[in-house]
Amino acid sequence: MPAWESYLADHDEELIGALFDFLRIPSISALPEHAGDLERAAAWTADRLRHIGVPEVELLPTARHPVIVGRWHVSDDKPTAMIYGHYDVQPADPFELWETPPFEPTVRDGRIYARGATDDKGNIFAPLAAVEALVRTAGAPPINLIFFIEGEEEIGSPSLPDFVRRERARLACDFVIGADTSMFGFDQPSLILSSKGLAACQIDLRTGRSDLHSGLYGGAAPNAVQALVQLAATLHADGRVAVEGFFDGVRELDAAERAEIAAIPFDEEAFRKSLDAPRLWGEPGYSALERRWIRPTVELSGIWGGFQGEGVKTVTPSTAHLKLTIRLVADQDPETVLDRIERHVRHHTPPHAEVTFTRFPGAARPFAIDRHHPALKPAGEALQALYGRAPLMIRMGGTLPVAAIFKSELAVDTVFLGWGMPGNQIHAPNEWMRLIDLRRAMRGFCLYLLALGA
């Protein structure tokens, strides 16, 4: 057994105790009354880096919650990795659904139950423990490290782009290790090749001054809900987005990449049943997994107009509203796609309606890492060594905005390595992390850092 592994085994109780201290701080970034807890969690994180022996630890202010940056330069001949995570957590309500209190970490059936157990305190604690084990047993980490631990991830990292741009020099690195994701399955490690970008907009139609009596005006006055469904129905044709130019820039996967996705164990019928959906739906010519992972989508995420109460109101509505969520894949540009959608909407708005098109802030670019990126192969080797099986190369339909920010501001890619598991209730009551996964994560980070330094 290597020395670092013995260290982890010998200090298991102490390390888990430290994580529990971290978990006890209700650092809920969405709730202003927890501002003091954010400060405590930031201070705890900085202290932990100092405890490991990180020589430069700074607690850098942002408009809201500080970023902890730690730097440990060991050699100009070694690569520099920036380890990313966050010390803030989601709100814990509804509290009555928690079996044990969210900020009193409790072990049951081999799982730590607590808000943040996985997202992200457990996931970011693992590389800290790994570095500690390597440092205590070898004197220094095997590569140059920057720690970047923020406190605004659960509110959309509003300060991050400006902060990273401003601190560009201090954050210069070769790649990022994002410790904030999940594995494909309990015994199936995985690495993420891409995630989707995000854009969102609202369409407001107006057909007149006020809602009208459907008997007195119906048949002659335009109806905003009718105009909206007529418009909205043009967004898709047979399951495919029907907006001209929408697919421009989409990197089509090659046969090998599609074969790789086809080899992922994914049962469409079981998936359909899990949703209790009459039928799956989407772009023809692609599997459900491809549609979720590598095809851009336009989702009608909300619609409203006219009377929505019980029973009947004989009204001809004069306004109607639609929200769209657009998921993008490399190399679509959010603003260009919104341009195309706006053009489509203006072109297809019936002449009896006036349209207002609003773009929401917070668009995120899609993320993709080259499968031959030099930091990816060592991650695969570490997971192979840890699990005795090769990781699946997977993709995400969700958005990993930090990867896009680090890419655009620092020109570096991100290797995501996190030990979330299917069903572990992040953002929900009774969030958990298995002890076995926490220990795997610590060992996995040791193996990965050593492989990077080799």
Add this chain to the structure above:
Amino acid sequence: MPAWESYLADHDEELIGALFDFLRIPSISALPEHAGDLERAAAWTADRLRHIGVPEVELLPTARHPVIVGRWHVSDDKPTAMIYGHYDVQPADPFELWETPPFEPTVRDGRIYARGATDDKGNIFAPLAAVEALVRTAGAPPINLIFFIEGEEEIGSPSLPDFVRRERARLACDFVIGADTSMFGFDQPSLILSSKGLAACQIDLRTGRSDLHSGLYGGAAPNAVQALVQLAATLHADGRVAVEGFFDGVRELDAAERAEIAAIPFDEEAFRKSLDAPRLWGEPGYSALERRWIRPTVELSGIWGGFQGEGVKTVTPSTAHLKLTIRLVADQDPETVLDRIERHVRHHTPPHAEVTFTRFPGAARPFAIDRHHPALKPAGEALQALYGRAPLMIRMGGTLPVAAIFKSELAVDTVFLGWGMPGNQIHAPNEWMRLIDLRRAMRGFCLYLLALGA
């Protein structure tokens, strides 16, 4: 000047005083706390009939508020008209918008301001005053009369169908005079040839167990809002209802009838501007007035699904809802039309959604009176004599449910004769009736009853 006209002139102050007493009773049928006021208004109405000299006056109970039935049989050789109206009124809130209190009738600028001034206390008081004048000056009314004055009109006359069916024998008549409508213009009398029926339904789509994360599931999971707009957009094609069989039974108007409508003074552009609508909309091949009056419509009266708050929620909705209001013309049958719409909805619901189709109670049949009906010509003569010009023969997009009830239960038609005026704020604050119209109404009913008796 005929004697009845002198009587009306001589008793003008006394008659208006009596109407004011009626208007002071806040007989709001929608508000349970006014139950005592409904009783007072019913008693006032019965007393008024006795004051006129109606020999049989009964206050007949229903599940809620009584119907006052008065009967005056003068001769087997004369026709029997049933005069319909209601003693209940709409709620008066918001009170702060009334210039003078709603139940303290006040004359300003030649108008009586009060809740019920037109709808329907003013309108039903006019024939009572007319009968009084005829009776005081000739000893008896010129034809057989039944008075039918209900107290539930403003809550949709829930007791009426059962009541009329039960009292069929007592209510046997040749036709009904409905004293509860409006004239086309201030100096333009009119008679109503038809009004639309009403049916309403709700369409609920479901595509899965719960709303989903649009990034993790979008592209594969079905979206209920998308399915709904796809379905709803099939209800119309180029402004025309596209439901198979929807127009079955519609009586097409002949050239003379269309010419009559075309001759109605109606400025489409002024109408459009009054709505502040970008463009009018509806069935091609018909004028806006034809579409409002004589063409059936399907209105999308409400829609909702997914996220409707501020900003962005990245959700794939699993339910979505649509309400339809259907306006019918003679001789469409509400249930048959709902059958056709349900068949269309089931046929056009995409396979990735499940549909629930709900019919709302309270469907109303369309109403139409034959232009050669023997009770209609004398009404036209009376209006011609009163105004010095022929009435316009108009139609209504709204619903007159009582006419359909009397037609189906008593097999009689209804001649509507009411002196509502454009803009007189029925169902709104500061309801008014002009004194000139009240006096015209009293004289108009005298002329009409005399013409019917001639």
